[in-house]
Amino acid sequence: MKNRILVSLPLAALLAFPALAQTSSTQTQATPTTTQSTDTATGKQPLQAPAREGFWGRVNPFARKNYVKRQTDPIRDRVNELDDLTAANGKAIKDTDSRAQAGIKLASDKADVADQHALDAANKATMAQQSAQQATTRIQTVETVVGNIDQYKASNQTEIRFKPGQTVLSKNAKDALDEMANTVKGQRGYIIEVQGFSSGKGQVAIQNSQKMAESVVRYMVLNHEIPVYRIYLVGMGNAPVAGTEADAKTKHISGGRVEISLLKNDLEQLSSNSPATTATADQQAK
Numbered sequence: 001m002k003n004r005i006l007v008s009l010p011l012a013a014l015l016a017f018p019a020l021a022q023t024s025s026t027q028t029q030a031t032p033t034t035t036q037s038t039d040t041a042t043g044k045q046p047l048q049a050p051a052r053e054g055f056w057g058r059v060n061p062f063a064r065k066n067y068v069k070r071q072t073d074p075i076r077d078r079v080n081e082l083d084d085l086t087a088a089n090g091k092a093i094k095d096t097d098s099r100a101q102a103g104i105k106l107a108s109d110k111a112d113v114a115d116q117h118a119l120d121a122a123n124k125a126t127m128a129q130q131s132a133q134q135a136t137t138r139i140q141t142v143e144t145v146v147g148n149i150d151q152y153k154a155s156n157q158t159e160i161r162f163k164p165g166q167t168v169l170s171k172n173a174k175d176a177l178d179e180m181a182n183t184v185k186g187q188r189g190y191i192i193e194v195q196g197f198s199s200g201k202g203q204v205a206i207q208n209s210q211k212m213a214e215s216v217v218r219y220m221v222l223n224h225e226i227p228v229y230r231i232y233l234v235g236m237g238n239a240p241v242a243g244t245e246a247d248a249k250t251k252h253i254s255g256g257r258v259e260i261s262l263l264k265n266d267l268e269q270l271s272s273n274s275p276a277t278t279a280t281a282d283q284q285a286k
Contacts, residue, residue, distance in 0.1 A: 152191060152263035156180060160216060162256030164199060167211045169219055177216065180262060181224035192226065193261040194233045201238060208256060210235030216258050 158180050160173045169177070184190055196213030198205045213233050220226045 152265050154261055155190070155264045156183060156262040158260045160212075160258040160260065162212050162258070164255045165208075166256070167208070167215050169215055173216075174219065177219055177260070178224070180260060181220055181226060184226065184262065185224075187264075189266065190230065190262060190264045192220070192231045193263060194231060195259045195261075196233075196235045197237070197239065197257045197259070198235075199238060199255055203237075206235050206237035208235075209237050209258075212256050212258050216260060 158176045160169070160176065184192075194213045194216055196209030196211075196216075198208035198212065200208060210233075213235055217228075217231050217233050220231065221228055
């Protein structure tokens with residue numbers, strides 16, 4: 001009897017030790033620490049260690065499929081939540097980056113447009129300054145021309161010779177008149193001075209010189225359509241003609257002669273500047 005008691009006591013102690021350890025572990029795990037943080041990515045409480053079950057605790061070599069599923073499902077759910085959060089954060093970052101790039105591009109485009117507008121404004125200001133300068137130059141030119149409107153300068157001179165007693169133009173005389181008339185076509189600001197000289201005396205010489213000068217004027221008006229108001233005619237008769245530098249004395253001519261002088265003022269210069277000014281104005285208007 002005593003031997004049985006002695007054998008039973010150690011066996012009972014051996015069987016009671018795992019139960020005591022399991023109870024202590026369960027109490028320790030069931031008591032949460034007060035310093036554990038709840039600030040997690042999902043906003044939920046952290047997973048708690050599962051309570052010990054049965055004699056083998058968490059490491060049960062005979063655990064079944066449902067037991068393993070109960071242990072791993074909470075972990076799998078948290079992993080899936082973290083994956084969803086990571087994908088949402090990635091999408092939000094991508095959207096933010098896209099909006100930032102779009103804003104930067106919009107700001108850059110507006111800056112380019114502003115630069116272009118500034119460049120256009122600078123070009124227009126430069127063109128306006130040039131137009132003002134051209135207008136000032138134009139006004140000064142007009143003032144100069146108006147001030148010298150009656151100041152004519154000799155531009156060309158031709159002499160037509162006549163045989164004594166004749167007033168008909170020769171071929172050479174017509175060629176000389178044609179050449180002079182061609183130089184004034186389409187021009188303004190000119191006059192033609194026609195002076196006739198004839199040998200003889202008194203009124204006879206004056207009439208002959210007048211007839212020779214009129215034949216010249218008639219040819220230029222009829223053949224070249226030169227306005228009559230631009231031609232000044234005078235019959236000088238046998239008036240003395242100024243001599244050359246070598247002969248300072250005056251001398252009388254023999255036969256008949258008509259002297260044609262082309263005189264111009266500055267109005268031609270004003271007319272020649274008009275097309276350039278008009279073209280510049282047209283370009284600025286466009």
